Amino acid sequence: MFKRSTNLIAAAGVVVTLAAHAADAAIPCADGKRYYDLARKAGAQQDFEKATEWLNKSVGACDSYAAWHLMGTAFQRERKLKESLHAYEQAVVHAGTQDEAAVSLARYGQVLALNGQRFEALATLDRAIERHSNPPSWMRENARQLDHSLVDTPISSDSIKRSLSSQEFGLLSTDRLASSGLAGGDEEKTRVRIPINYKLDSTELDTLTSENIAELGKVLASETFDGRAFTLVGHTDVRGSWQHNMNLSERRAEAARDELIQQFPTLAGRLRVEGAGEAKPKYRGETLPEADHRLNRRLEVLVD
Template sequence: MHKHNLAGLAPVPQLLFSLALIFLALSKPALASQAGIPCDDGKRYYGLAQQAGAAQDFDKAADWLQKSITACDSYAAWHLLGTAYQKQRRLEDALAAYEQATLHATRQDQAALSMARYGQVLALNGQRFEALTMLERAIEAHPNPPSWMRENARELDQSLVESPISSDAIKRSLATQQFGLLAMNAIEGQNGPQQQEKATVRIPINYKLDSVEMDELTGGNIDELGKVLSSADYADKTFTLVGHTDVRGSWDHNLTLSQQRADAARQVLERRYPSLQGRLRVTGAGEARPKYPGERLPEADHRLNRRLEVIVN
């Protein structure tokens, strides 16, 4: 079982905490049926856990689910165990259970659902960067993501641009990507060894409309990014800067603009942090990978699509 590095982090803002609980309460219980549980004892214990959960006795529900898992491992029991622990605010136990649920999933939508719940638990503990990473992976993996996934991700995304980000927070985010589901490609690994995910430097850097100039809210974050990339911890690493646009404008124009954004960021970083010279690659994704698809969006969503992505090679 992976360690999850939960200690010592600031509590999540009250709004995010409230939203996470609302989403948990409104969403359907995980696999309300016993489909997929491969033995009679496992099904029976799972049913007793559901009854205990309906009575708000989550201690007893967790006990029955442990018995169900001992009788026969199943995705349904691991996922519901994560929910029981989440209800109890046993956050590290909830992360471990959702991780196991993801690894036991037999369908992509199951794995994506457990990944999203894993992200919610990270958010409850104040790990907003990591939570957003997990929710975005879940949305990408799910064939038809439920609305609560997108809304939870959007709320986290918006919260990250409302206050300055420190280099220490970025380093902590990178370090925690070595643990649990953040360190593996759980979807592609269903039928074989788990693949290591490339770490992503989670920092909001967004752009003015049709411009390579960073906007007022997040432009200052480029210095915090440079402090991390040029630090001794990453002296042997190279990085890829990926520019993105919103979906307005022509495809060709947006592709060129996204490349120009990444190159402008590279020039700023190399000028202010000379040790990065030769270690920064640039590319542009244009409008191909918007966080929030569609043209008829609030300007706040278009703005989040106009972003810089940083990948550790």
């Protein structure tokens, strides 16, 4: 899994030079700026160990978004993934703008993918894309490749739990995102975007993702979410009339609800359904590859 995730990230063109990751944000003190500049020079010479030493001195002199973000990149290049995650997390916290925070959040997602946590990585990249005013192409391409890599892969209940935990208590929690200017409105509800897709113009789950609904049910019916309610939102691809797709998406959510209750009776009365039709496709356009249309025909779960 590690090798495959690494190849996905490399293929998207995001394992680049340290200088290319360097942030232009101001450093709030002279010593911090001096150490930061030394770190960039070390990175240009591919000496990432020395770069992280200078960056630790920089944030020791004065915390800054630029230094934390660059430190995340230096650790990523050294394959010190735990340290890289911590640095990018600090960058999100210290970001001066929503776009800065979104970029560091996306880099955090890349490291999760390198660590084999592709499902959690996709949730993180999706959130970063939603919050960036003009998401760069590398961000969208990373998310798209991860999305396609996951659609044919069984998702475990443990992966779903980890993703939900990060949204309720970790870096993706509303409180953490709000401190960085990344949170806002109903879109910040904890949600699950697992590969549960449908056959064309049908409420029947496609064979490659039908087993994932059982893994979802295990989590929703667990003690962790005892007594909590959920909204199942059905989606369609962009083909067909607006009204047809709206009705179809609601029927898809109802079919998923019925399947979940059949397998996990304790969920009865706790599942609400909505149809979004073609209003919120993950991938836009009428002439998309069929693989992208398939990903638009999906189920989304919100924790109420």
